[in-house]
Amino acid sequence: MKEKIIDEFCKEATRDIKKTKGKNIDGLIEKFYNIYKTEEKA
Amino acid sequence: MNELKGDLKITLENIGGYLGRQEFTIKEKGTKQDGKVLQGINRIKSPNAVGKSSFVYGLETLVLDEKDIENQRHFLNVFESEGRVELKTNQKEFIRRIYAKNGKLTVGGVQIYPEGDKAKVFAFAVEDNPLMEMVKRNEPLRAELLKFSGALEYEEVKKRLADKKAEHEREVQKYRDDLTKLKTLYQTKDQLEKKIEQYEEKRRQLPELPKDKVEKEAELIAKVGKKSKEKTEITKQIEAKKEEIKRAEIRINEFNQVLNRLKQRVKDFRQKHEDIERELEQLSRKRQEFTEKLEDLTQKQNIKQSELRDTNTNITRYTSFGQDYCFSCGQTITPQQLKQRLDKLNRDIKELGDDIEKKSLEKDRVTKAHTDLVKEKTTIETELEREIQNKEQTVRQEDNARNKAGTEINKFEPELVKINLALKELEKGLDEKTKNIMDQRSQIDTELGKLDERTKSIKKQLKDLGDTQAKIDEMLTKVKFFETASQHAEKTAHQLRTAVKENFDRRIMEIMGILEFKEFQKIYLDDNFNIRINRQRKGRVEPDTIHSLSRSEKETIGMVIMLAGMEEYLADFPFFVADETSFYDETRFNRLVGYISKKVPYTIVTQLVPMEKQENLVVEYE
Numbered sequence: 001m002k003e004k005i006i007d008e009f010c011k012e013a014t015r016d017i018k019k020t021k022g023k024n025i026d027g028l029i030e031k032f033y034n035i036y037k038t039e040e041k042a
Numbered sequence: 043m044n045e046l047k048g049d050l051k052i053t054l055e056n057i058g059g060y061l062g063r064q065e066f067t068i069k070e071k072g073t074k075q076d077g078k079v080l081q082g083i084n085r086i087k088s089p090n091a092v093g094k095s096s097f098v099y100g101l102e103t104l105v106l107d108e109k110d111i112e113n114q115r116h117f118l119n120v121f122e123s124e125g126r127v128e129l130k131t132n133q134k135e136f137i138r139r140i141y142a143k144n145g146k147l148t149v150g151g152v153q154i155y156p157e158g159d160k161a162k163v164f165a166f167a168v169e170d171n172p173l174m175e176m177v178k179r180n181e182p183l184r185a186e187l188l189k190f191s192g193a194l195e196y197e198e199v200k201k202r203l204a205d206k207k208a209e210h211e212r213e214v215q216k217y218r219d220d221l222t223k224l225k226t227l228y229q230t231k232d233q234l235e236k237k238i239e240q241y242e243e244k245r246r247q248l249p250e251l252p253k254d255k256v257e258k259e260a261e262l263i264a265k266v267g268k269k270s271k272e273k274t275e276i277t278k279q280i281e282a283k284k285e286e287i288k289r290a291e292i293r294i295n296e297f298n299q300v301l302n303r304l305k306q307r308v309k310d311f312r313q314k315h316e317d318i319e320r321e322l323e324q325l326s327r328k329r330q331e332f333t334e335k336l337e338d339l340t341q342k343q344n345i346k347q348s349e350l351r352d353t354n355t356n357i358t359r360y361t362s363f364g365q366d367y368c369f370s371c372g373q374t375i376t377p378q379q380l381k382q383r384l385d386k387l388n389r390d391i392k393e394l395g396d397d398i399e400k401k402s403l404e405k406d407r408v409t410k411a412h413t414d415l416v417k418e419k420t421t422i423e424t425e426l427e428r429e430i431q432n433k434e435q436t437v438r439q440e441d442n443a444r445n446k447a448g449t450e451i452n453k454f455e456p457e458l459v460k461i462n463l464a465l466k467e468l469e470k471g472l473d474e475k476t477k478n479i480m481d482q483r484s485q486i487d488t489e490l491g492k493l494d495e496r497t498k499s500i501k502k503q504l505k506d507l508g509d510t511q512a513k514i515d516e517m518l519t520k521v522k523f524f525e526t527a528s529q530h531a532e533k534t535a536h537q538l539r540t541a542v543k544e545n546f547d548r549r550i551m552e553i554m555g556i557l558e559f560k561e562f563q564k565i566y567l568d569d570n571f572n573i574r575i576n577r578q579r580k581g582r583v584e585p586d587t588i589h590s591l592s593r594s595e596k597e598t599i600g601m602v603i604m605l606a607g608m609e610e611y612l613a614d615f616p617f618f619v620a621d622e623t624s625f626y627d628e629t630r631f632n633r634l635v636g637y638i639s640k641k642v643p644y645t646i647v648t649q650l651v652p653m654e655k656q657e658n659l660v661v662e663y664e
């Protein structure tokens with residue numbers, strides 16, 4: 001599950017790099033990190 | 043993009059060299075013509091400057107992104123400000139318009155392929171193709187070949203995550219430093235609590251005192267305290283007055299010293315000038331004498347000057363008119379007598395002048411001596427006397443202040459004696475033992491108060507740092523997230539790079555095989571996507587660089603890499619366009635075109651034909 005989260009994060013981050021040169025990457029990190037953290041605690 | 047089928051009717055209006063409308067038909071692979079099945083190879087043939095490249099501009103206008111057309115002013119005829127390209131099939135129609143504005147082009151209408159930049163790199167073998175240029179200059183192709191693979195974005199994500207990880211690790215270190223601080227604070231808190239316990243134990247061990255005794259003792263102590271305070275107050279006042287006396291005496295001493303100096307100056311002056319009025323009168327008289335003497339000398343000098351003028355007149359009369367007698371007395375006079383008289387008069391005038399100067403200096407000296415003496419007399423009689431009077435008055439004031447302070451001290455001293463007696467009487471009533479215990483209690487309470495304050499402050503700091511461990515745990519989870527994600531991004535980037543490289547290498551060798559380049563054992567991309575060539579000759583294989591290849595070979599390899607890229611990234615793009623193909627080896631170029639035609643529905647190549655053979659542009663279908 002964690003691998004899937006990381007994979008999804010990387011995909012979205014690369015899309016953001018392509019579209020906006022990574023302007024939203026901090027937001028994406030926060031979003032996916034929170035999901036990852038919940039999974040890590042579970 | 044499989045929307046284009048069958049014949050394509052392409053109409054150019056004011057594109058490139060074309061003025062007005064020009065129509066072309068491009069045929070798809072598999073179309074039947076004259077009983078034959080076409081390969082989809084459309085050859086645009088013409089001599090120079092008839093419109094081959096303009097046709098390619100038209101295709102680029104249909105395909106490229108707006109930003110890539112913006113600077114291609116030559117796509118539009120130089121005499122026109124608006125042009126258009128239409129592409130029609132049986133089912134569909136696309137129109138793209140271009141407008142010239144401030145030396146640039148703006149674009150309207152529908153783009154036939156959404157990724158025009160990719161198509162430009164891998165499907166348009168034209169003069170300004172970036173990949174072809176890089177191959178010819180032997181530049182690393184990494185960025186260009188990976189641009190559309192996603193690997194570069196994964197590399198960027200990896201880099202950003204690595205930076206974030208490093209940043210958070212630094213933060214963790216900072217929190218760990220806080221943890222060390224926390225440890226020290228806990229130790230200090232423990233020590234303080236131990237000390238508090240020790241003091242409390244000490245207090246408990248002090249003997250109990252009966253309440254009435256404590257109250258009585260406390261009352262006495264309070265009275266002693268009050269008296270001691272009074273004593274301190276009076277002592278303080280006596281000390282202050284003594285200090286005042288000391289300061290007044292210092293000042294009196296200073297003023298007396300100044301007074302003595304002033305009085306000595308007056309005394310010295312009076313001794314020097316015992317009878318000053320007489321002295322001044324003598325100087326005045328002397329000055330008068332000099333004045334009279336000077337007047338006398340000046341008068342004599344004036345007479346001599348007058349005689350000199352007469353003599354000069356006689357000389358003029360003799361010299362100019364030959365008159366040898368004196369015009370004043372009428373006596374005969376010779377030139378020698380005139381000369382002697384003239385010399386003597388000049389000498390007398392000079393001597394008188396010297397005398398006048400000497401006497402004037404002496405008169406000035408006497409006048410100055412008189413003025414200086416008058417000035418000094420005035421200074422002594424007015425300013426110094428006044429200063430002496432002032433200083434004497436100040437000394438008297440200081441003396442009064444000193445005496446006043448002395449009187450006050452005399453008033454305070456009996457009072458102090460009285461207080462000391464009362465204090466002694468009170469202290470007699472105090473029980474030393476009880477007082478000692480009470481003092482110890484009081485000291486312990488003061489210490490406990492201080493320790494309590496320090497403990498409170500440490501507890502506050504501990505509270506502030508309390509969630510440090512939780513913060514560290516959170517940070518470490520984040521660091522782990524960054525690390526895992528960074529590794530994943532790097533792994534994916536590597537997979538993509540490897541896949542792209544392997545695909546390119548495989549396709550390059552496949553196409554090279556079709557073209558029968560037997561002199562090359564291998565053409566491949568190294569890890570940095572530089573083109574590497576291994577030449578072979580008589581069983582020997584040697585690495586070579588692209589610089590040693592002919593122009594035709596370089597362009598062929600450039601096109602081979604384009605084709606490999608087209609298969610990798612442009613599987614659904616319907617065209618492959620090659621403009622100005624005259625540099626290619628004809629046999630190999632035809633094999634290349636054959637290969638292309640198997641991969642795309644529409645292969646479009648432009649070819650130069652000599653003017654003698656053909657005057658107009660013709661499209662041939664194969």
